[in-house]
Amino acid sequence: MNATILSNNEKHYPVLLKEILSIISPQNGGTFIDCTFGQGGYSKSILKFSKTKVLAIDRDIDCKKIAENLERKNKKRFIFYNKKFSNIDQINCENLKIKAIIFDLGYSYTQIKDPEKGLSFENTGLLNMRMGINEFTASDVINKLEQNDLELIFKFFGDEKKSKLIAKKIVSERSRGLIDTQKLVKIINSSKKNNNKKTHNATKVFQALRIFVNKEISELVYGLIKSVKILEKNGLIVVVSFHSLEDKIIKYFFKSLSEQSKNSRYYPESVEKKKILKLETKKPIVPSKGEIAINNPSRSAKLRYAIKINNEKDFEKNFLKKFENLLEIERLSRKLWKICF
């Protein structure tokens, strides 16, 4: 999972910004929800157009300083909420016709580089990985969860082929003391040959841990469902993602809501469900060569968007069922609650 705002000269760089602005057309005004405020790249660009309003969300309280500055400069046009976007329904947007809801998933450059957040395998010290508003750390996961559970997390959230061996070695190693970031990297290195020089051995396990610690699957699933419910007809939902698991969920969500579906072939025609979304493009929009040249991590970004065309409320059952196995793995965290508290 790559930060969207890395660049070669370490300057803040919002991914696919030009493309997003051309989709949401802020020059015509309107109210927007920026679900992943980060360093404020998207929000600031939208607010440059005087007839716009932005409601911004981020789970990381460290964004507050940038947000407060923006609030001062754009009185009554900008509000920041330190929340998880799965709780988007808790922000007050009644009577506001939301023109677009935007997600730019993953982590900001500032977060990846913050040693206290411990998101990267290059860090030393305790495993953490909390983005904000979390219940437990990566250290709790690695040092307390059972071997089988660790294996499931690495396998399904990281697609790690050596998940069984790595989980086994973790459990054996932790009997000798707490496993920190560098110890975990050593365990992974000793379990894998590095045939792929471009990717670090620890990439997949670290991705899996970040997803689990931040419950990114439920965040995305419920963030998408609630956003579509908040939008009125003609509202847009725009999502930038950075790895295949996220994109798989987004692609399925958009596809299933933009197809006419019958509940069952045994049901009468009248039960046929209406399409809720309209997809403008089937293929994702990706960064140009020029953007990748100045911001290499943007190379894995994929932008998908859709327009709400129907106000049907009860649409999430199939979607939740489809990803129930992943949601169930995130629920393993309940075991940690019992162990830690």
Ligand SMILES: C[S@@+](CC[C@H](N)C(=O)[O-])C[C@H]1O[C@@H](n2cnc3c(N)ncnc32)[C@H](O)[C@@H]1O
């Ligand atoms: C890639 S950055 C966004 C960068 C932003 N578009 C910009 O231009 O500055 C992702 C941000 O989303 C936040 N985030 C990730 N998951 C979240 C969630 N479930 N709820 C709220 N914020 C979240 C992270 O804390 C991070 O600040």
